[in-house]
Amino acid sequence: MSKECDYCGFRDPMPFTCKFCGNPYCYNHRLPESHNCSGLALFKERIHDSGGLYNYKPDQMVKKHKKPVFKPLGNAISTIRSSYSLTILIIAIISFFLSMVIPGYFFYLALYPLDIVSRPWTLVTSIFLHAGTMHLLFNMMILFFFGPELERRIGGKRFLAVFFLSGIIAAIGYSLWSIFIVGSSVPAIGASGAILGIFACLAVIAPHIQVSLFFGPPVRITYVLILLVLIDLIFGLLFGLTDPIARSAHLSGVVAGVVMGKQIKKMGQYIDY
Structure with missing residues (x-):
């Protein structure tokens, strides 16, 4: 044809x-x-992010009889280069345990809406704090399953941009909601906004992906995203000011992820498969 x-x-x-x-x-x-080819440039970027090599050199051969050498630092660096998603997950887990043993750790890194100007670093550091084991487990599970998928499609650098920009916009959205609507300064912690931004960006770039919910039949990722947004809206209206979950941060992260996903898709800066 x-x-x-x-x-x-x-x-x-x-x-x-x-x-x-x-x-x-x-x-x-x-x-x-x-x-x-724009796809070739993105493919090369992915190979570079994963630590791959294009040029073969004879002196890089490893003899079969040579025993492998364990290098903790080298292995750690290789892991960081190959998967930003996994690196973020590891940092979040380490930060969770540090918050339980270091006095003042939580206070110094948590986001307080009224102090956002004097403590701007908390826009990022609050992403790596979690209120409890279940909070951490739920966020890291979503990051583990969907983070690498988005990273493979758009490359490591764009993945980091989506993650951190979604987290920062989620923190700003929560702060504005708390100050001007709720009138409180309850601290915010967690990676939910950033991770929902990742999920939303993936839903825009690859809407055909099938996701299984609670061992049920697989459904399109876009439907799951709509369901998550509806849950936040409904519970936010039902519980109002008494809701302990930062719904405004979730929704702000989703909006950020959708906008960035549309821009990446428009520019063709992704790989579809």
Whole structure:
């Protein structure tokens, strides 16, 4: 079946489909380098983020009889380079235990809405604090299952941008809601806003992904996102000011994730598969 070349417009009876960007090309522009493939650049970025190598060197060979050497620092650095999602998860767990043994740790890193100007670092540090084991477990479970998936699709640097910007916007949204609507300065902690931003961004970029809820039949990730938003809205209206959960932070994180997801998709800065 003939198709128009996405680069020159020539209708080729036997078109080639680029494995990096998925677009059809004629014989002359079939190679990624011949049509300025945006997917190839993103693929290289992913390989770089994962610590992969393009150039083979003979002196990098490891003899079969040579025993492997355990290098804790080297292994840790390799893990950090290969998965930002896993690194964030590890930092959050370490921070949780530190908050239980270091006096003043929680107070110094938690977000207090009225002190947001004098303590701007808490916009980020509060993301790595959690109120209890279940709070930590729930957030890290979502990050573990959906963080690497988004990271593979958009690359490590964009993943970090989505995570931290969603978390910061969630913190600002909560602070504005607390000060101007609720009239309180209850501290906020947790990565929920950032993680819901990750989830929302993934739902925009890959809406066809199927998610199983509570061992039920799989449904599209977009439906799950809508359900989570409805839960926050309904419970926020039902419990109002007595609700202990920062619904405004959740919703702010979702909005941030959706906006960034749309921008990434518009610019074609992702890999679809």
